[in-house]
Each structure stands twice: as C-alpha cells, then as structure tokens.
Amino acid sequence: MTIEHQDELDAMRIIGRIVADTMQAMATAMEPGMTTRELDGIGSEMLEREGALSAPRTSYDFPGATCISVGEQVAHGIPGDRVIAEGDLVNIDVSASKDGYYADTGATFGMGKLAPSLNRLCRDGKRARQIGMGQVRAGRPLAAIGEAIGTFASERGYTLIRNLASHGIGRALHEYPEEIATWPTRSERRRITKGLVLTVEPFLSRGALWATSGDDGWTLYGEPAAPAVQYEHTVVATDRGPITLTLPG
Numbered sequence: 001m002t003i004e005h006q007d008e009l010d011a012m013r014i015i016g017r018i019v020a021d022t023m024q025a026m027a028t029a030m031e032p033g034m035t036t037r038e039l040d041g042i043g044s045e046m047l048e049r050e051g052a053l054s055a056p057r058t059s060y061d062f063p064g065a066t067c068i069s070v071g072e073q074v075a076h077g078i079p080g081d082r083v084i085a086e087g088d089l090v091n092i093d094v095s096a097s098k099d100g101y102y103a104d105t106g107a108t109f110g111m112g113k114l115a116p117s118l119n120r121l122c123r124d125g126k127r128a129r130q131i132g133m134g135q136v137r138a139g140r141p142l143a144a145i146g147e148a149i150g151t152f153a154s155e156r157g158y159t160l161i162r163n164l165a166s167h168g169i170g171r172a173l174h175e176y177p178e179e180i181a182t183w184p185t186r187s188e189r190r191r192i193t194k195g196l197v198l199t200v201e202p203f204l205s206r207g208a209l210w211a212t213s214g215d216d217g218w219t220l221y222g223e224p225a226a227p228a229v230q231y232e233h234t235v236v237a238t239d240r241g242p243i244t245l246t247l248p249g
Contacts, residue, residue, distance in 0.1 A: 001170020003195040003236055008101075009243075012170065012197065015052060015096060016103040016234055016245030022046045023094045024248050026066070027109045032086045036068040039092075040079030047096050055095035055102055055173040062218065067093040067106075074203065074211050074228045075164060075220045086112040089122075091230055095173055102173050104199050105246035108229035117206070118227060121158075125204040125229035128152055132166075132182060132202055136235055136242040138194035142180055149202045150184035161203035161228060164211050164220070169234055170197040192237045197245075201232030 003009050026043045044065035047054055056062030062078075069077035069091040070084060077091070084090055093106035108122055128149050135144040145166070153160050166180035177190055182202035192198075203211070208222030222228050235242035 001168065001175060001197045002193060003170075003197060009236065011099060011101045012103060012234075012236070012245050015098045015101050016105070017247065017249040018047070018050045018052045018098060019094045019096050019103045019105045020246045020248040022050075022066075022096070023092050023105055023107060026092050026094070027107070030084060030090060030109065030111060032084060032111060034084050036070065036077065036079040036082045036084065039068055039084070040064050040066050043094060050098070052096040052098045055097055055104070058097065059173045067091075069093070069219070072221055072225060073219050074161065074208065074222045075230065076218045078216055078218050084111050087114060089114070089118060089227060089229065093230070093232070097173075100171065102169050102171065103234045103246055104169055104173065104232060105234060106201060106230050106232035108231065121204065121206060121227055121229050124156060124158065125202070125231050128202045128204050129200055129231040129233065132200040133233060133235060133242050133244070136192060136198070136200065136237050138192055138237050138239045140192045141188070142177060142190045142192055143185060143188035145200060146181040146183045146185055146188070149182050153204060159205045159207055159209055159226070161205055161208055161211050161222065164203045166199045166201050168196070168198050194237060194239060196237045197234065198237070199232055199234050201230055203228055203230045205229075
C-alpha cells in the first residue's frame with residue numbers, strides 16, 4: 001500500500017496501535033505454566049474488543065488468532081497445549097485488520113531469567129530491526145535494508161534466516177513488495193517510494209540459515225537448529241525516514 005491521504009495514515013495508526021497493544025498485553029500476561037492456547041486467548045479477546053480481525057485467520061485460515069512460537073520454533077507456531085516454561089524464548093506475532101486496513105508486529109520475549117547468550121540475542125535482534133528501519137526512506141533502494149542488517153549480523157557472529165522476509169502491507173496482510181530481504185542480496189533492484197507501507201522484521205539467529213516446516217504444516221523451525229529471534233514493526237516511508245505505526249497507545 002502507498003499512503004496518499006491523511007485518512008489512510010490515520011486508519012493505519014489505529015490498527016497499528018491495536019496490534020501493538022495486543023502483543024504487549026499478551027507479553028505482560030505470560031507466565032510459566034501457561035499454555036500457548038491460553039496466551040492466544042488473551043490476544044483473541046483483545047482484538048475482538050477493539051473490533052479488529054485476526055489477519056492469519058481471515059487471510060490464511062490459520063488455527064489461532066496470533067502466532068506464538070516457543071523455543072526451537074522460529075515462526076508461525078500454532079497456539080495449543082505447549083506449556084511455556086521458565087527460560088523459554090517466546091515469539092508473539094500479532095497481525096490484524098480493521099476497516100480494511102492491516103498492520104503486523106512481533107517480538108521475542110524471555111520467560112523469566114534467560115541465559116546470557118539469549119539475552120544478547122534478544123538485545124541484538126531489536127538493534128537489527130532498528131538498523132533496518134533506519135534505511136527506510138523515500139528514494140532509497142529496498143536492498144539497503146538487508147545490507148545494513150547483514151553487516152550488523154556478520155560483525156557480531158549471527159546468521160539471518162534467509163527465507164522469512166519483510167513485506168508490503170496495508171490493504172492486505174501481504175502485498176507489493178511481497179518479498180523484502182532482511183539479508184544482503186544482489187538481485188534486488190526496487191526502490192522505496194514515498195508513502196510505501198512495509199514491515200521490517202529480521203530473524204536473527206545464532207546459527208540458523210533457513211526456516212523449515214514441521215509436521216503440522218504451519219510451524220517453522222530453524223535449520224540448522226539454533227536459537228532465533230524476530231522483532232517487527234510496520235512502518236511508512238517518508239522523505240525524512242520511517243513513521244512507525246505499530247506503537248502501543
């Protein structure tokens with residue numbers, strides 16, 4: 001989506017706030033012994049209360065309101081009987097629509113005390129997202145996002161999962177440009193246009209290069225197996241840089 005009018009920006013800010021508030025509420029409520037189904041229920045109720053529709057459900061018939069990925073799971077984890085334990089990495093990904101506008105956000109949270117290496121991974125995952133967002137400006141090449149993130153990851157000994165990309169968003173969950181690499185690539189020739197709405201969501205890992213599907217057809221796992229984190233914002237490109245839409249209210 002390309003934003004051309006103030007009412008479009010206002011509508012995107014509304015759904016952006018809703019998904020951000022929902023993710024934060026879920027993270028705050030998370031505790032050891034809770035199942036991912038219980039955690040998803042909190043998100044589902046909050047989206048319904050705000051008059052928003054779960055985008056994974058409506059777009060792909062996903063069996064949950066949100067995606068919750070724990071431990072070895074990298075993305076698209078189905079809420080269910082999985083019990084969240086002390087020391088787990090838990091990724092919460094919330095995307096939804098309201099009045100025909102979509103926003104998407106995600107973050108990885110530690111359940112209680114994490115190992116020092118996982119704390120560093122979380123901290124650097126947030127930094128990788130911010131570094132990528134710093135490249136979002138009208139007229140800049142889309143490839144600059146992945147180049148900047150890739151340099152940061154390489155300097156610190158991390159890998160980036162190469163088949164989970166950022167994407168355009170706005171009037172649908174995934175729209176043009178549908179694949180935006182958050183790793184270095186030579187094939188990307190497109191440029192960021194003014195008003196373009198997109199996500200920035202690198203998957204930073206301590207060794208994984210790819211995400212592979214599990215037996216349930218949804219949940220993705222790192223290959224080779226290694227801890228991974230994801231941090232995501234939906235942003236709008238302007239001449240001065242990005243406007244972040246997925247901020248809590």
